[in-house]
Amino acid sequence: MATTSCDVAIVGAGLGGCFLALLLGRRGHRVVVIEQGPAIPSAGADFLKPPGLRVLARHGLTGLVERQGLKRDTIRYYHDGEPIQDCRFPGGFLIRPYRELVELIYTCCAMEGVDFWFDTAIDDLTQDEGRIEELKLSDGRRLRAGVVIGADGTRSAIRQALGIDQVTSLYDRLLMRVATVPLTAGMAQLNRLYFSSEGWLAYLYPLNRDQGRVFVGLPPEDDKEIFEDGMPVLIDMLKRFVTDSSDAFDVLQPASWHQIKISSLRVSAYHRGNAALLGSAAFACHPMTGMGMSYTLHDAEILADVITAAAGDGDLLDRLLQARYEPRRQVHRQLIDYGDALAATFTDRHAYLRAFRPDLHVFGTSAAESPEIPRMRARVRVPVPQLI
Ligand SMILES: Cc1cc2nc3c(=O)[nH]c(=O)nc-3n(C[C@H](O)[C@H](O)[C@H](O)COP(=O)(O)OP(=O)(O)OC[C@H]3O[C@@H](n4cnc5c(N)ncnc54)[C@H](O)[C@@H]3O)c2cc1C
Numbered sequence: 001m002a003t004t005s006c007d008v009a010i011v012g013a014g015l016g017g018c019f020l021a022l023l024l025g026r027r028g029h030r031v032v033v034i035e036q037g038p039a040i041p042s043a044g045a046d047f048l049k050p051p052g053l054r055v056l057a058r059h060g061l062t063g064l065v066e067r068q069g070l071k072r073d074t075i076r077y078y079h080d081g082e083p084i085q086d087c088r089f090p091g092g093f094l095i096r097p098y099r100e101l102v103e104l105i106y107t108c109c110a111m112e113g114v115d116f117w118f119d120t121a122i123d124d125l126t127q128d129e130g131r132i133e134e135l136k137l138s139d140g141r142r143l144r145a146g147v148v149i150g151a152d153g154t155r156s157a158i159r160q161a162l163g164i165d166q167v168t169s170l171y172d173r174l175l176m177r178v179a180t181v182p183l184t185a186g187m188a189q190l191n192r193l194y195f196s197s198e199g200w201l202a203y204l205y206p207l208n209r210d211q212g213r214v215f216v217g218l219p220p221e222d223d224k225e226i227f228e229d230g231m232p233v234l235i236d237m238l239k240r241f242v243t244d245s246s247d248a249f250d251v252l253q254p255a256s257w258h259q260i261k262i263s264s265l266r267v268s269a270y271h272r273g274n275a276a277l278l279g280s281a282a283f284a285c286h287p288m289t290g291m292g293m294s295y296t297l298h299d300a301e302i303l304a305d306v307i308t309a310a311a312g313d314g315d316l317l318d319r320l321l322q323a324r325y326e327p328r329r330q331v332h333r334q335l336i337d338y339g340d341a342l343a344a345t346f347t348d349r350h351a352y353l354r355a356f357r358p359d360l361h362v363f364g365t366s367a368a369e370s371p372e373i374p375r376m377r378a379r380v381r382v383p384v385p386q387l388i
Pocket of ligand 1 (some may be wrong): 011013014015036037040041046048120122151157281293296
């Protein structure tokens, strides 16, 4: 089979891969995206916080993504049934199922001439003096690219091929279950996140006008007991700490619950020669931070600038990646540490509130880097519990 040449090969058609492909396509690069699945991925995150929305706004995509999404501005946190804080998001955050969000960006890519090759993955690749020369694909095709981006998720084949070390840590004290259910009035009113001192959590929010999403986190030993024994046990456990969302109990009963295992990921480098890692191939943090997509979008922006500035010069690309992209590892490490702190403290309300950082949680950047942020602390307030 003939070999195809392009400027940039992106492995993985998730949010990171599609957004980078769009930015590069708009700047006239010839881009090929390789995706192992038959289409863009369907499972993923629901929330895009203000930093991610700002990235999309810089590229004229806000109107498009917000058109059918839900805009919210508050999450109310509870501990053992009592409200402990309201976290407000100036300008709001967007709720939009991952597939819909990525699909919009994918559709924009088509207008920029980006090629998507579905149902194919990397079988092998050839390297020369630290540069990836050619990708051999499982369908027999071959691809030569000036730059290769591994946007291929937590088990990245590109990361492995580059020999970049990784440390994956499973959050093994908390197993997550998720269900899509009919929307209730409580979910429509407010996003509510409940924690319990027994090691449980429950997060309820609207997905659209008809449906809501419910995440339940629980110790693995309880999961076996609860989900094997059935729903009445689950509802009994939730009743112990879920207070202002009791209208959801009826819709949870018939729901179908999917299990999700959650890990953090840290890697030893973000680039080697003409290849770089993006999104979940480079880092993963606890979803309690809600920032993975926002950081990934910003990283894609940096990569697009670096690749464009290098203009096909391999040495310059290497230097620019080192100077402008590698420092993101430090920023991501801070977010991963923050996610670890939230996951370690949520059973203890005082420890959780001490660990909670509005700068990272709302703005996605530390107060030290952004002087206007400390003033926002005042907006995270503890609501007065309602007396019934
Ligand atoms: C439970 C959970 C909830 C989350 N909630 C939020 C949230 O609310 N807000 C937020 O901002 N972030 C959230 N995140 C993080 C967010 O999902 C990630 O930051 C985001 O999905 C990263 O996108 P990506 O493009 O890097 O990876 P992915 O979406 O994982 O895409 C990787 C793609 O690469 C493809 N691929 C893999 N291997 C190969 C191969 N060898 N060849 C070809 N293709 C390949 C896969 O099929 C997939 O399509 C959450 C994460 C989890 C686990």
